[in-house]
Amino acid sequence: MSLPHALLTSLVEKPSSGYELARRFDKSIGYFWHATHQQIYRELARMEGQGWVASSAVDGGRAGKREFVVLPAGRDELRRWAATASEPMELRDELMLRLRADAALGPLGLAEEFERRLDLHRQKLQAYRAIESRDFSAPHLPREAQLRYLILKAGIQFEEGRILWTQDALATLRAGGD
Amino acid sequence: MSLPHALLTSLVEKPSSGYELARRFDKSIGYFWHATHQQIYRELARMEGQGWVASSAVDGGRAGKREFVVLPAGRDELRRWAATASEPMELRDELMLRLRADAALGPLGLAEEFERRLDLHRQKLQAYRAIESRDFSAPHLPREAQLRYLILKAGIQFEEGRILWTQDALATLRAGGD
């Protein structure tokens, strides 16, 4: 279970409300770890119960707004978790299943969907490239920025690979017979 | 929900028992779509209820062994589903969270885990390469084989990319400061 640790990291970076975290999980962090606001609120409540974070009303904030900060126990937990091993992500793309269905049943007209995917991958790559030139184009990056850049580079590499692969697939799908 | 369609495809390729499907989902198909035997049995029961597949006792098989075949309604469903759009797979690797935690808290000694990952990626690539030379080294592949090869190539590309990325990450982690 990694969501609590994703939240801890995000809160170490900057104490925030559930709402703010939800927005961050739709943007920067969301590029490699997605979560909805419902999940986030539920998890924050659990984490508070465990003494990993504490919340307080925000001066000058809206009614009901609560800001969460990481407690020492939360930092300890994050450090402990970061040192544990984890399994590499699984490849799990429905498009592969569709390709295999096409192979089993005969041509099903998948080219259109591959075109759509190609577009999506290009858009995502463009978004990543924009972040790259905005945040990581300085000649000497501090360690912290280098690590965050590494995460982005994993995304860039993935999208670039998928673009090439999708083009290969389109050529095969359109080549007709054998 | 894609598991039923993965099972339909697998059963179109070859009528099988739940046990045989479970083994296939640990090998070839499992490389891009994993499922446990519990999930498979549950799903087969549902699919039979919907009239997509039918089961019968196997002559000369063990007691209780049932073989599933795809019914016309199941083929129709598979064809219908294959033509629908789907979202690209999500990047969701715990290692990225750990990198970000390291960036937020300071060096946590992740290099060891990256070494381990590097090994795993190399092993997986080797396994893929073995399948490649066993099944797809003929000069002219029929359409069906070309499509199945495409799926494998997506896996090969992913592992190769990750190997390069992990080496980059190790260099950064070991470079010490900025």
Add this chain to the structure above:
DNA sequence: CCACCCATGTAACTAGTTACATGATTTC
């Protein structure tokens, strides 16, 4: 006769998604 593989399932749990619900504040 013991261990391993074949072959089936149930039950309980965890993580994630979708739908619903409410109310305050800011902006046009």
Add this chain to the structure above:
DNA sequence: GAAATCATGTAACTAGTTACATGGGTGG
């Protein structure tokens, strides 16, 4: 004063995982 955004949550559901359970057949 209406619409958009801020800000919080509950409830029901789906998919996937882990633990448990049973029994027949085969090979050493």
